[in-house]
Amino acid sequence: MNHFEFRHGRLFAEDVDLVALADKIGTPFYCYSTATLERHYRVFASAFPPDTLIAYSVKANGNLAVLNTLARLGCGADVVSGGELKKALAAGIPAGKIVFSGVGKTGAELELGIRAGIHQFNVESEPELEALSKAARAAGATAPVAIRVNPDVDARTHAKISTGMAETKFGIPWKRAREAYARAAALPRLKVVGVDVHIGSQITELEPFEEAFARAAELIAQLRADGHDIARADLGGGLGVPYRAQDPEPPDPKAYGEMIARLTRGLNVSLILEPGRLIAANAGILVSRVIYVKQGDEKRFAVIDAGMNDLLRPALYGAHHAIVCVAPRPQDDTETYDVVGPVCETSDIFGTYDLPQLRSGDLVAVLTVGAYGAAMASAYNARTPAAEVLVNGDRWSVVRPKMSDDEFLGLDRLPPWLE
Ligand SMILES: *Cc1c(COP(=O)(O)O)cnc(C)c1O
Secondary structure (H helix, E strand, C coil): CCCEEEECCEEEECCEEHHHHHHHHCCCEEEEEHHHHHHHHHHHHCCCCCCCEEEEECCCCCCHHHHHHHHCCCCEEEECCHHHHHHHHHCCCCHHHEEECCCCCCHHHHHHHHHHCCCEEEECCHHHHHHHHHHHHHHCCCEEEEEEEECCCCCCCCHHHECCCCCCCCCEEHHHHHHHHHHHHHCCCEEEEEEECCCECCECCCHHHHHHHHHHHHHHHHHHHCCCCCCEEECCCCECCCCCCCCCCCCCHHHHHHHHHHHHCCCCCEEEECCCHHHHHHHEEEEEEEEEEEECCCCEEEEECCCCCCCCHHHHHCCCCCEEECCCCCCCCEEEEEEECCCCCCCCEEEEEEEECCCCCCEEEECCCCCCCHHHCCCHHHCCCCEEEEEECCEEEEEECCCCHHHHHCCCCCCHHHC
């Protein structure tokens, strides 16, 4: 469910006409819908008990305006770097609602989190426990710790976004978890508070979650028997969204919430959830203009002004995103196009689409790109990432401008011997 729809034959973002917006600010740009973000947050949050911390995964879309929109609803944050931590705080998310995940937190990042007074560190290795204890001593504070356990379950998603199998780098193998908790309890300035699992992203069935959460529940009982005070279960993110109309609908937040309620019944833990994609994906589109339509030997190409530097998912994961014409001409026939970007890589292709006949200058919108879209953008080919716009009713605002070529060029420095 989102708030991008056709009115009088052209695509609107809430009450904003995207043809007019594109004429005003130029293309390409990401366009996010406030109403959609808010709706997704509310639907998700309402599937869980009121004391649940919804820690939105900042890496999905860390735009300050997006974070601020969610912060106002009471949303927390899951961050994976010092930079994301600073963004979440700057967006008004209180430290007490921030959890810090990631396999490679540096001593400086850990100390930043401790000094800010964040809710929880999700620790991913024994050496990180040592580093956290050290950072806590340096800051003269105590660090609340959950250990991310790797439950060794197959999330049945794309291999590159599967994180809960034994061969991935994430978490501490669940068989070694009790030892790690014993170590955490013995280290100065650490306070064990919970257990954390996150098995991957774009998961479209409940079974892998069930398997992982059942293991976490079992572990919580064992850890309590070992004398640890486990008050929280952080069950990560990962619930998928539909990218293709013909795909089976992924489980909805309500079904996911009911499954979690069943598995955690009687455990007496407060829950933390870290949704990213589910909140942001469907709340964003990428608006782009056709530069050329070109006829190849075997294929017809629509070359658009957004590329893999703006949206990496197709090239990185073979991901599919639907594309629509923003203002289709009703009399035009449908034709088949390979929609491609301008970047000099064969993998700079969105896919093959049947679209109303395209001409140079036409606008298209790539759908469901609010998560892992702008967040993964780069300036490859010296193409600075697309602007980002947030819409709210009939209002819109550029919440991240496209960097000019001159600003981008100005980031490079010549060494003294070349000046
Ligand atoms: C990426 C990530 C998430 C969010 O995953 P989604 O699939 O976007 O919900 C949550 N927790 C951790 C630790 C992550 O790395």
